[in-house]
Amino acid sequence: MNTLHTLIIVVQVISALSIIGLVLVQHGKGADMGAAFGSGASGSLFGASGSSNFLSKSTAVAAAIFFAATMGLAFLAAQPATESGGVMDRLPESAVPGAIDNAVPGAVTPPAPAKEGAAPAGADPSSQIPQ
Numbered sequence: 001m002n003t004l005h006t007l008i009i010v011v012q013v014i015s016a017l018s019i020i021g022l023v024l025v026q027h028g029k030g031a032d033m034g035a036a037f038g039s040g041a042s043g044s045l046f047g048a049s050g051s052s053n054f055l056s057k058s059t060a061v062a063a064a065i066f067f068a069a070t071m072g073l074a075f076l077a078a079q080p081a082t083e084s085g086g087v088m089d090r091l092p093e094s095a096v097p098g099a100i101d102n103a104v105p106g107a108v109t110p111p112a113p114a115k116e117g118a119a120p121a122g123a124d125p126s127s128q129i130p131q
Contacts, residue, residue: 005076012069015062022059 005073008069008072008076012066012073015066015069018062019059019066022055022062026055026059
């Protein structure tokens with residue numbers, strides 16, 4: 001799901017940048033008056049009137065892609081999370097430090113450190129003198 005989210009964001013950013021570029025390349029309404037007096041628009045890449053149609057349609061396609069990506073992100077955001085908790089919650093029991101590993105024969109937890117004033121292992125507690 002994370003890969004899909006990243007892919008949709010990349011598509012949305014690319015479409016937003018293309019919309020910005022296409023809008024900046026288009027001529028405004030005031031540019032038509034200059035073209036009527038022979039400002040050389042007929043020598044352009046798209047011809048005298050072809051650029052406005054091509055750029056307008058390209059902008060509309062980029063806007064449709066942008067809105068579709070936005071709807072996709074909204075749909076993904078509305079979905080509830082499938083997993084809760086952190087990375088440590090998904091570890092198997094054998095990966096927890098101090099646990100007995102049943103998968104490895106002979107693996108045993110290390111002994112706990114002795115408390116201060118406690119009897120050593122194997123000693124008779126009645127031989128201890130309280131302090």
